[in-house]
Amino acid sequence: MNSENPMPHRILFVVDGRYPSTGGAEMQVRLLSRAFHAAGNRVEVLVPHLEPERSLREVIDGVPVERIGYPKIKVFGAAFLCLRFAMLLLARRRRYDAIHVHMAKNLAAIAGLVRPLLSATVTTKISGAWEFQGGILDPARRKRPFYRLLNRWVRGADHIQCVSEYTRDMLRLAGYPDNRLAMIPNAVDMSRFRPSGVAPDSVKVVFVGRHVPVKGLDVLLAAWKEIAGLGGARLFLAGDGPERARLVELCRSWGLESSVTFLGNVADVPGLLTSSSIYVQPSYQEGLSNAVLEAMASGLPVVATRISGNEDLIADGESGVLVPSGNSAAIAAALRMLIEQPLTAQRMGRRGREIIESRFSLPAVMDKLMDAYRTAVPR
Structure with a gap:
């Protein structure tokens, strides 16, 4: 202050x-x-x-x-x-x-x-x-x-x-x-959200937020269908909402149950982010996402849609990857790149935290x- x-x-x-x-x-x-x-x-x-x-x-x-x-x-x-x-x-x-x-x-x-x-x-x-x-x-x-x-x-x-x-x-x-x-x-409170300094045993992709249509989680699952099993990666969806039952059914019908976990509301979001590798935000609409702020503060590279707010937070190719909203193929390609290039993912995560610390x-x-x-x- x-x-x-x-x-x-x-x-x-x-x-x-x-x-x-x-x-x-x-x-x-x-x-x-x-x-x-x-x-x-x-x-x-x-x-x-x-x-x-x-x-x-x-x-x-x-x-x-x-x-x-x-x-x-x-x-x-x-x-x-x-x-x-x-x-x-x-x-x-x-x-x-x-x-x-x-x-x-x-x-x-x-x-x-x-x-x-x-x-x-x-x-x-x-x-x-x-x-x-x-x-x-x-x-x-x-x-x-x-x-x-x-x-x-x-x-x-x-x-x-x-x-x-x-x-x-x-x-x-x-x-x-x-x-x-x-x-x-x-x-964002930088004292609550920080990198662990220890790489997770496996690639853990995470989303935190309401399960509502505007968040684009069905598009995320469609993207995940294209890369499920890549490098042993798993997708974790934290939060709840009226779309959850439909999303669970999508996972079942696409055979994604073994690589997608619905966590429900999570009390320890900092702990969840600290134990993760990549954050993904497939929304159609945001103001300035608290979830993306917290993920970047935790040192995670972010894959997010190119919409209001996300564009203010993420330097494309520097601290994360911006993709067109509603485009499952673009989300899949961005996630694939980060999963297959862990050093690039780590570099983006470090840069993201620097951006958050200086401005947010x-x-x-x-x-x-x-x-x-x-x-x-x-x-």
């Missing part, structure tokens, strides 16, 4: 989703809230009360978490949540120095709307490409009156955090002013966020 500038001591993180959870935005909030708390700041987390089994207040990693209660009724429930959130911010308008909203949804719009009445700066993070495909920034939606209004309010934040070049380009096209766009990536480490990202938190943009 940069010690030359005073840090604000009162930071509120807001995430418009379940907390804690394994979602990318939620994981970043947990990582950042814990780190800023450990650095001596007064940190709080505010989220909607989406899970009845969770209490309205609890402490997670030493950080107070408050969940906003609201009636779960169609349409009007969201309006009640927004109203309650606005009232909380206004009632606490001098309580925070910085408010950081993750995900550009309704709560981000409300934070931007009430920003002129707050003493805190507001930073809103555009969490992923989904906001441009089905979210409030979707070109097919944002021209509608309701979404035009939401975008106008979101633009009221001091800073719009862009996690990738694609994100910034899309926001410019949507009319967001350059002076509010801040290029600040997701962070927790201290580097925290410094960039602190600069944003301290700076109010003129209205």
